[in-house]
Amino acid sequence: MAEKENLSALFDGDTTDRRLIDALESDVSAQEAWKSFSVTRDVMRGDAPQSLNWDIAGSVAAALENEPTYSGETAENVVPMHVSQPTPEVARSGMPSWLQQMTQVGMAAAVSLAVIVGVQQYNGGSVTDPVLAGAQPPVLQTIPLSGSAEPVSLSREPLQSTSDEAQLMEQRRRVNAMFQDYELQLRLNADDIADKNDLLTPEVSIQD
Template sequence: MQKEKLSALMDGETLDNELLNELERSSEMQKTWESYHLIRDTLRGDTSEVLHFDISARVMAAIENEPVRQTVPLIPESQPAPHQWRQMPFWQKVRPWASSLTQMGVAACVSLAVIVGVQQYNGQSDSSQQPEAPVFNTMPMMGKASPVSLGVPADASAGSGQQAQVQEQRRRINAMLQDYELQR
């Protein structure tokens, strides 16, 4: 009931002195009054003057309140003195190097297996498709050198096999030109 009266007071529909006195005394009513005004300003779009989105103080306080995790300081491995190094057995001298080389070798083998596996997997999918046409054809265009003049009669010696080959080459060239035009 109090919230309805508070809303009516805020809208200017009523002016109740008893409600104003209670608003002065009650901190809960003051918070409700403040939140109602914030809601009204938000609905009107007037929040730029009211709301300040500087949350740095709250973030700093949250960081301060966060529990501190204890970290164990790293203790560097002590290196043997030169006189101790000479007395150490061979395998103790080689062990750090061998462990590093073993780790790198395992990583290299795994990488090689992955690369070969991917290549084999991709190679199987290509074999099911039809072979592609050669990219570079070394056959001469006409099968032999021909005169450039229009007045020279054509050779009658050109067989039907050569003409079929020339027709096939022309068909391929036209297909390549069409592909080029479509790709532009």
């Protein structure tokens, strides 16, 4: 790096060191650096020729010579690492039974909730909850453009078919039954764990 800085100073005329001039006459790398400085200056001034003779092949050959070689013996000694992933059946078999049941109940509840929301959206977003229905703003009906007058009403009850209401009630009943079964399974598993802990805990007798 210092040699290139000295050559740059000599090229710019900032120094007239005789040793650098002598080294420039015999050192090939210094001559290449001097050539690079000259081309850079011509390009910056706009005096560069139309076609520059860049020795790209020589640079690539020099880089390949400095590249470390890898023999076939080295490649044969490399042992590939294969990490096997468990199948879904093996992964589920390693889970405790109560966790599997809880996962199934949670998935069923999520699907049922999605079905209920989808049915409500399909019915036009009607609200069946009386609390939410009471929060809706009143609808004021006026005389239509056809000329026939209608009585003014402050509220209109949403019209729903009996089959849709029965379907919603059945879906809610199933969701409630799933949650009750889920709570029962948790209680039973908690009791089993407590009984196992009692059996594993040794009794300590205190003697006077």
